[in-house]
Amino acid sequence: MLKLGIIGTNWITQQFIDAAAASGEWQLTSVYSRHAETAQAFAAKNHADETFTDLDAFFSRGSFDTVYIASPNSLHFAQAKQAIAYGKHVIVEKPAVANQQEFEQLDAVLKAHPDVLLFEAARQIHEVNFQRVKDQIKKLSLVQGATLTYMKYSSRYDAVLAGEEPNIFSLNFAGGALQDLGVYLAYDAVGWFGMPEEVAYYPTLIRTGVDGKGVAILRYADFTVTLNVGKTSDSFLPSEINGLRDAIVMDNPAELGQITYQDKDGQEHAIGAQPDTNPMLAEARDFATVINDPSNHQTEYLAWRQLSRNVNKLLFNLRQSGHLYFTGEAPDTDK
Ligand SMILES: NC(=O)c1ccc[n+]([C@@H]2O[C@H](COP(=O)([O-])OP(=O)(O)OC[C@H]3O[C@@H](n4cnc5c(N)ncnc54)[C@H](OP(=O)(O)O)[C@@H]3O)[C@@H](O)[C@H]2O)c1
Numbered sequence: 001m002l003k004l005g006i007i008g009t010n011w012i013t014q015q016f017i018d019a020a021a022a023s024g025e026w027q028l029t030s031v032y033s034r035h036a037e038t039a040q041a042f043a044a045k046n047h048a049d050e051t052f053t054d055l056d057a058f059f060s061r062g063s064f065d066t067v068y069i070a071s072p073n074s075l076h077f078a079q080a081k082q083a084i085a086y087g088k089h090v091i092v093e094k095p096a097v098a099n100q101q102e103f104e105q106l107d108a109v110l111k112a113h114p115d116v117l118l119f120e121a122a123r124q125i126h127e128v129n130f131q132r133v134k135d136q137i138k139k140l141s142l143v144q145g146a147t148l149t150y151m152k153y154s155s156r157y158d159a160v161l162a163g164e165e166p167n168i169f170s171l172n173f174a175g176g177a178l179q180d181l182g183v184y185l186a187y188d189a190v191g192w193f194g195m196p197e198e199v200a201y202y203p204t205l206i207r208t209g210v211d212g213k214g215v216a217i218l219r220y221a222d223f224t225v226t227l228n229v230g231k232t233s234d235s236f237l238p239s240e241i242n243g244l245r246d247a248i249v250m251d252n253p254a255e256l257g258q259i260t261y262q263d264k265d266g267q268e269h270a271i272g273a274q275p276d277t278n279p280m281l282a283e284a285r286d287f288a289t290v291i292n293d294p295s296n297h298q299t300e301y302l303a304w305r306q307l308s309r310n311v312n313k314l315l316f317n318l319r320q321s322g323h324l325y326f327t328g329e330a331p332d333t334d335k
Contacts, residue, residue, distance in 0.1 A: 002288055005030035005064030005088070007055075007079055008071045009042045012093065016068055016121070017046050019280035025288035030062040055079070059086040066291060068121070069093060072167040073174035074326065077102040080118065084109045089117045089291055094183040096120040096308055098174035098326055100316040103309060117294060117301065119287050120308040122187050126282035128273045129256035133241070133248060134192055136261055136271055140243035145223035148188055148239040148253040150181045151213060151230035160208060168231070169208050172327045176210030178203070178318060182229040184254035186311045186318075189218055189225050192241070195310050196220050201322035206232060216318050255279070 004026045006013050020026035030050040033039035039051035052058035059067075059082055066089040069079050076092050083090045084106070096118075097103045110118055124130050137143060156166040167173040168180055176182075178201065189196070196218035203211030213230030228235065241248040245264035248271075251257050259272035276282060290297040325331060 001025065001027040002066055002291060003027055003029045003064040005032065005058065005062050005067045006042075007032045007058075007067060007069045008093075009033050009038050010070065013042075013068065013070045014046075015278060016070065016091075016280050016284065019278045019284040020068075022278060022281055023284040023288060025292075026066075026284065030058065030064045032058040032062075055082065059083060059088065065089060066091060066287075070121075073179055074098050074172065077106065080106060081109050084113050084116045084118065087113060087116060089119075091119045091121050091287055093121045094187075095174075095179055095312060095315060097312055098179075099329065100313055103312045107309075117291060119283075119290075119304065120311075121280070121283060122183070122304075122308065122311070123280050123283045124184060124254055124256060125187055125191055125304070125307065126286045127256060127275060127279065128282070129259055129275065130188075130191065132271050132273065133188075133250070133256070133259060136248050136259075137192055137241060140241075140246065140248075142244045143193070143223055144242045144244070146189075146193070146225045146239070146241040147228070148185050148225065148250075149228040149235050149237045150185055150239075150252065150254050151228060151233055151235035152181060153234045154231040157206075157212070157232050160206060165208050169206065169210050169212075171209045171325070174326045175208075176203075176324065177213050177229045177231045178211055178216070178315060178322075178324070180231060181254065182214075182216070182227065182318075183311065183315065185216070185227040185229055186314050187307070188253050189227065190310045190314055191307060193218075193220055193225060195314065196225070199314065199317050199321055201318040201324070203322045203324055204230075204232075211322065211324060214322065218314075 028048045031039045031043040032052045067083045069092040168175040198219040201216045203214035206212035212232035216227040218225040239250045239253040247262045261269045
């Protein structure tokens with residue numbers, strides 16, 4: 001059994017622990033929280049032995065071999081870097097980093113610790129339906145573009161409207177719609193179509209300075225992909241990839257629950273599999289497979305790293321185009 005430590009004690013960590021347990025590959029041993037009571041409650045509920053409120057102690061004394069990091073976005077980089085330095089494998093929530101420079105620095109730290117593996121928890125790319133869409137795209141006689149929409153009203157926007165600044169809506173924590181739900185759309189676009197040649201992002205800014213919603217245009221050699229992302233509004237639109245007279249239609253491009261291929265005669269063909277009850281199960285299994293036998297799984301690991309590199313670069317380029325800068329960042333004058 002692989003031993004797991006966790007940073008962050010919100011619902012997503014519980015979901016990952018449940019997935020890890022369901023995979024049969026992981027055992028939670030170590031819990032870090034800024035608050036002793038939170039760590040103890042979380043550990044008791046999930047049968048973990050150790051709790052920590054000090055990050056150095058967590059990394060130096062914790063008995064785990066892999067850490068799952070689900071802290072606010074701006075903290076991912078420093079926590080991942082520290083974990084690697086202590087020889088711990090890292091599963092870091094999306095987005096893995098807040099900017100391109102951080103990604104490159106993590107690459108450099110990984111080079112100095114060649115036995116350590118780092119995974120971005122981009123859950124949908126590990127699910128069967130992500131590959132089903134990719135396979136169906138290859139069968140289209142022509143790709144003429146796509147429109148992908150993921151807009152879900154966040155209950156934390158109520159707090160913004162009440163005058164507060166929750167992490168996910170804060171420039172101090174690398175928040176905003178693009179850095180949250182937009183990551184799924186970026187994974188879809190890069191995973192299915194590769195890197196675009198040119199990008200533009202038109203954010204709708206909210207009081208805290210982040211993008212509450214926005215539209216991204218990705219220009220490829222022969223077509224354009226439009227991403228609609230938002231956390232301050234709901235959308236009920238399906239998403240689609242357009243062929244010649246046919247199309248691939250998805251209920252939601254991140255959840256990938258229902259996927260149909262509409263042929264040129266207007267006939268619908270269901271092409272998706274039934275998703276796992278816990279959407280993090282597939283990634284929990286995949287990460288364990290690679291950690292347990294890295295030499296036989298180099299190819300997938302390197303492919304995920306490259307995809308993560310490209311996605312984080314795309315997110316960075318989109319932010320630059322939309323003039324969205326996190327706290328402490330300066331505009332990139334090379335652009
Ligand atoms: N893959 C998915 O489906 C999915 C879904 C949701 C979120 N996420 C990702 O998970 C990450 C966490 O998101 P979230 O919404 O759970 O974030 P959050 O509620 O703002 O913070 C997560 C945890 O980080 C700790 N934390 C909060 N504020 C902090 C601060 N100022 N300094 C240090 N630690 C702090 C808290 O744990 P303690 O109080 O115990 O220290 C908290 O439980 C994000 O990167 C997000 O993108 C992924």
